[in-house]
């Protein structure tokens with residue numbers, strides 16, 4: 001099987017800060033994987049390494065069969081159009097001095113591909129149409145648009161070069177609640193129609209319940225659990241995933257009642273000095289001696305994997321709630 005994205009043992013250290021520490025992840029062509037975890041867990045850093053805004057400390061990132069981690073700026077150029085990123089804050093990521101039409105068309109110019117002015121114009125118009133914006137928006141400046149419209153512009157810009165992979169880094173969290181759903185639906189529709197693969201980065205699990213095929217849960221620079229959306233929502237194995245799910249708001253009040261929040265206590269420990277053994281142990285209600293002494297290996301469970309000493313290859317899963325309520 002060929003993958004749209006293969007991340008192998010990715011590490012990104014900023015001096016002593018171990019932001020990402022050995023992450024491996026694969027997304028099939030046209031698949032959607034959500035990367036979830038609290039703020040500071042390293043999700044954005046993974047996304048930035050994938051589109052090579054950052055050069056990773058070690059590990060590989062293979063997009064469409066090419067490892068992009070070691071390519072020079074020049075070598076990278078023909079591969080740039082294979083992946084794009086949409087950031088959280090459209091105000092900060094769009095050049096305020098450029099007209100919207102130029103912002104959207106810029107990736108075509110930067111690709112070095114020979115393309116006539118007229119063709120570029122047509123592609124810009126089409127991209128704006130795809131995200132539900134009228135063509136006259138092209139002659140406005142980003143600040144003249146609403147937050148939701150600006151994020152649509154970012155999406156048009158990201159998709160204009162027909163990438164096989166889109167990184168969406170918290171694409172709706174800076175928007176008014178009233179427009180979050182429409183931008184999320186737009187992304188879901190475009191993904192379905194165009195079929196690009198997507199790494200959807202979010203701290204909000206409920207945002208991906210209808211979007212993601214697979215879910216990867218990140219904690220303090222590492223993946224603690226991966227699996228299909230169905231499995232992660234119905235039978236989360238890792239105590240951290242269980243806690244995250246319990247904290248996620250759900251629309252259905254019956255399910256909400258079944259999900260009394262599990263309090264995690266302290267904040268995320270520092271990535272400067274992560275806990276020994278299992279990094280989650282300092283906040284885990286089920287932690288025991290082994291958790292401090294040994295790093296838990298990834299164990300296959302159902303259609304995914306979890307790194308917890310209480311998860312068994314025979315399918316045994318810990319239950320944070322049971323222990324808490326005992």
Ligand SMILES: Nc1ncnc2c1ncn2[C@@H]1O[C@H](COP(=O)(O)OP(=O)(O)OP(=O)(O)O)[C@@H](O)[C@H]1O
Pocket residue numbers: 014017018019037038039040041042043044045046203271
């Ligand atoms: N350029 C940098 N220099 C130093 N430390 C950094 C840098 N970028 C990120 N970090 C640190 O790396 C860790 C992971 O940050 P990252 O932004 O990837 O997390 P995140 O899960 O995406 O959180 P958020 O949702 O808040 O962006 C944090 O401890 C952060 O302070």
